[in-house]
Amino acid sequence: MSDTAGALQHPWPDLRMQRAGVGLGMWMFLASEVLFFGGLMVSYAVYRSFNEDAFRIAGAHAQIVYGSINTVILLTSSFTMTVALRAATANVRQATLLFLGITAALGIAFLVCKGLEYREDLKEHLFPGPQFPLSPPATAMFWGFYWAMTGIHAVHLTAGIAVVLVVWTLFKRRVIPVQGSTMEGVAIYWHFVDSVWIVLFPLLYLAGRS
Amino acid sequence: MTNGRQDRRYLWLGPGAAWLILLMLFAVSLGSAYLPLGAGNLAVNLGIAAVMLAVLAAVLMDLRNSVALVRIVAAAGLFWIIIMFALTFSDFLTRHY
Amino acid sequence: MTDAALPFVPPLDIWRGSYLDEGHTIASWLTTTDHKRIAILYALSITVFFFIGGVAIGLVRLELISPTGLFLTSDEYNRLFTIHGIIMVWFFLVPSIPATLGNFLLPMMIGAPDVAFPRLNLLSWYLYVGGAAFTVYVLLSGGVDTGWTFYPPFSSEYSHSNVIPAAVGVFIVGFSSIATGVNFLATIHMLRAPGMTWLRLPLFVWSMYTVSVVMVLATPVLAMSLLLIVAERFFGLPIFDPSAGGDPILFQHLFWFYSHPAVYIMILPAMGVVSEVFACFARRRVFGYAFMVFAMLMIAVVGFMVWGHHMFVAGQSPVADLIFSFLSFIVAVPSAIKVFNWTATLYRGHIGFEAPMIYALGFLGLFTIGGLTGLFLASVPIDIATTDTYFVVAHFHTIMVGGTVSAFMAGIHYWWPKVTGKLYNEFWAQFAAITMFLGFNVTFLPQFVMGWLGMPRRYHYYPDVFQIWHVLSSGGALILAAAYLMPLVYLTWSLFYGQDAGANPWRSTGLEWQTPSPPPKTNFVRPPRVDADPYEYHDFGRTEETGGEARARPQGEAT
Incomplete structure (x- = not known):
């Protein structure tokens, strides 16, 4: 099972340091991503603090069922991703492939569910524009954030799914060994995308439920 | 294994x-x-x-x-977001118009 | 690793040619993951954009000779200064020192064979090229007229120019910054040579460290602010639209959360370069090394908390004005520490006026002028009077262009023998350095004066009383253009006819000089090991008696 020979990349002296380096680099990128979404969050916070009522009215129209299903899907995918990472670290190849596959499938399920939800939203003309049904005007602001936030999150998730599928293929064809540093970075990124959703869910779906 | x-x-x-x-x-x-x-x-x-x-x-x-360094990086993201919120709201919460 | 005193000219049998000999085809350059070659790719691309941006502003300066314009429509005028700003900020100044000198030297200075993620490094260059392609498209399809700041509601609703491609270009190039930043941070943390402790890092490496922190944490916010502009303009999401309760000032908060630290992205690497140059050409240890390090760290952190000083008249609350004004004064403290330490480094040094040193001294002068006028602008009452005047224009050009370009040129000349293995013509280099300093001041001192007298920035037509200042400034720009063109000629000339430089023509102590010029692909012939602090110039001064070569530590123990 010691097929780790091809895993070491220039310029790292050994695989342990390389894994640490990839993990560190990914965390740095995530710190960057935190600030990326931070710009969105601070804008939301500013507007919500000025338009409390409008955000409640608008938030009541978000599709809570789709949103909840998607939360469960994504939380589960984080679980399967962690199992995949642990399997990879322990060099259990079959389990790595299996759980990585499940993770990608759950990611796709999320996107499908999101697509159905978007269709419902558009049926109700909840995209800001001339036919937008709600008032006061700041409700359009809430829905502006809804589309921007979920859209950017979906792009991140799509990128995550693509990376997982590529890595899965490379593992399957034994191009790179599962025990290398690749899974480290992939897993951390996936969990980050999940974390973003954990914050978005209460902001977009739970406003104005009571 | x-x-x-x-x-x-x-x-x-x-x-x-x-x-x-x-x-x-x-x-x-x-x-x-x-x-x-x-x-x-x-x-x-x-x-x-x-x-x-x-x-x-x-x-x-x-x-x-994880090692201390990774935790510091994670904390840095958090710290900078606090800077962003605190100073942005220093404007919005003190506007009287 | 048999001897601690690092070898300067390795035995010829180990020497297998430099990184330049690793492939001569264009494909070998476009697919390289060698940090040194990527640095050169970056250097060539930013030079192209520097001259495009320069031509744009050259036309603007020519136009401004007459109070009623010469040959441009007002619309063309707006588009020219906008493209000048966009190109110079994001396609020249931000990547300038980090992506070229930093890429080339950072691994060598810490004794590493390459950056931590070589393929990510190449990707960062391709992202730059991708962003640049959008910008070229903007240029060819008629330009953009929002100013480089993209303020809504003009950019989101009213402008009829190519706002979206311009924003997308900047968005993409931002990720090249982030990639470079992540790469540098991981490299400095993980790949230092044995013995290279944190407080033995050259100050240039520290400057790369701090600038990377700023790049990684500030750039994403710019990306988000531009994305929201695109969301509003293209998708109609009313994020900054006042009719739906939106606030255009919020955009300014997000934009300056990046764009103020961006100034430090430009100036921190410059500080790193001149620290190296001052130490080498004054043959002195850098005065107060630890203070220099902490000053840079403080600038990097506090630099994030001052952005509101761009918004004193924008409609921000007076309380916020006060907070941001106070914090802006605070950030002047570490900058002043650095200026005093550089001066103290020069004190009683054996100063030689080689070209890099002249450029670095030029930096010191311009940085001081730009920094002190920055204190004027950090003060709310003065800023209210001078907002959006040429005083502001002159201030930020002096510090981020005068400062950064002077230091960039100092660095290019200082490390030119290392990068290319050739010596440039010293006389012409000194001449160009002096010309640049003079040209810069002739261009921007008149702008300080007319700004103080009330000449607003970005105006196409102006009252006759300001003409004398505009003509002076345009004349200075002509001198400056000559100073920028000269190095192109003599540096290119040196590539073909220059003398061979040898490993260490300046007798510097840095690790990057302890390897052949140009360096081999793996940077070092054998893995280096460090057992001395940086800048040990005292031991041998300027004299030739030490055998003409500096040594990291002559009495070093064999290991």
């Missing part, structure tokens, strides 16, 4: 527990949103989201076993 079962359990036991906790927290958050707490709703929801993030980061992202 060679000595099978024991190791396989390690693969999913810890993450599984974290997963159940996350689902439970999610259910609490969802339920609480329907209680008429006024501004308290948002506080509860965001508080639970923060706990969920902590569980996710500590267990699933394995921050509890």
Whole structure:
């Protein structure tokens, strides 16, 4: 099972340091991503603090069922991703492939569910524009954030799914060994995308439920 | 791996527990949103989201076993976002027009 | 690793040619993951954009000779200064020192064979090229007229120019910054040579460290602010639209959360370069090394908390004005520490006026002028009077262009023998350095004066009383253009006819000089090891008696 020979990349002296380096680099990128979404969050916070009522009215129209299903899907995918990472670290190849596959499938399920939800939203003309049904005007602001936030999150998730599928293929064809540093970075990124959703869910779906 | 079962359990036991906790927290958050707490709703929801993030980061992202440097990087993201919120709101909360 | 005193000219049998000999085809350059070659790719691309941006502003300066314009429509005028700003900020100044000198030297200075993620490094260049392609498209399809700041509601609703491609270009190039930043941070943390402790890092490496922190944490916010502009303009999401309760000032908060630290992205690397140059050409240890390090760290952190000083008249609350003004004064403290330490480094040094040193001294002068006028602008009452005047224009050009370009040129000349293995013509280099300093001041001192007298920035037509200042400034720009063109000629000439430089023509102590010029692909012939602090110039001064070569530590123990 010691097929780790091809895993070491220039310029790292050994695989342990390389894994640490990839993990560190990914965390740095995530710190960057935190600030990326931070710009969105601070804008939301500013507007919500000025338009409390409008955000409640608008938030009541978000599709809570789709949103909840998607939360469960994504939380589960984080679980399967962690199992995949642990399997990879322990060099259990079959389990790595299996759980990585499940993770990608759950990611796709999320996107499908999101697509159905978007269709419902558009049926109700909840995209800001001339036919937008709600008032006061700041409700359009809430829905502006809804589309921007979920859209950017979906792009991140799509990128995550693509990376997982590529890595899965490379593992399957034994191009790179599962025990290398690749899974480290992939897993951390996936969990980050999940974390973003954990914050978005209460902001977009739970406003104005009571 | 060679000595099978024991190791396989390690693969999913810890993450599984974290997963159940996350689902439970999610259910609490969802339920609480329907209680008429006024501004308290948002506080509860965001508080639970923060706990969920902590569980996710500590267990699933394995921050509890990581080196100090990685924790510092994670904390830096948090610290800079606090700068951003604090100084932006120093404007918006003190406007009187 | 047999001897601690690092070898300067390795035995010829180990020497297998430099990184330049690793392939001569264009494909070998476009697919390289060698940090040194990527640095050169970056250097060539930013030079192209520097001259495009320069031509744009050259036309603007020519136009401004007459109070009623010469040959441009007002619309063309707006588009020219906008493209000048966009190109110079994001396609020249931000990547200038980090992506070229930093890429080339950072691994060598810490004794590493390459950056931590070589393929990510190449990707960062391709992202730059991708962003640049959008910008070229903007240029060819008629330009953009929002100013480089993209303020809504003009950019989101009213402008009829190519706002979206311009924003997308900047968005993409931002990720090249982030990739470079992540790469540098991981490299400095993980790949230092044995013995290279944190407080033995050359100050240039520290400057790369701090600038990377700023790049990684500030750039994403710019990306988000531009994305929201695109969301509003293209998708109609009313994020900054006042009719739906939106606030255009919020955009300014997000934009300056990046764009103020961006100034430090430009100036921190410059500080790193001149620290190296001052130490080498004054043959002195850098005065107060630890203070220099902490000053840079403080600038990097506090630099994030001052952005509101761009918004004193924008409609921000007076309380916020006060907070941001105070914090802006605070950030002047570490900058002043650095200026005093550089001066103290020069004190009683054996100063030689080689070209890099002249450029570095030019930096010191311009940085001081730009920094002190910055204190004027940090003060709310003065800023209210001078907002959006040429005083502001002159201030930020002096510090981020005068400062950064002077230091960039100092660095290019200082490390030119290392990068290319050739010596440039010293006389012409000194001449160009002096010309640049003079040209810069002739261009921008008149702008300080007319700004103080009330000449607003970005105006196409102006009252006759300001003409004398505009003509002076345009004349200065002509001198400056000559100073920028000269190095192109004599540096290119040196590539073909220059003398061979040898490993260490300046007798510097840095690790990057302890390897052949140009360096081999793996940077070092054998893995280096460090057992001395940086800048040990005292031991041998300027004299030739030490055998003409500096040594990291002559009495070093064999290991």
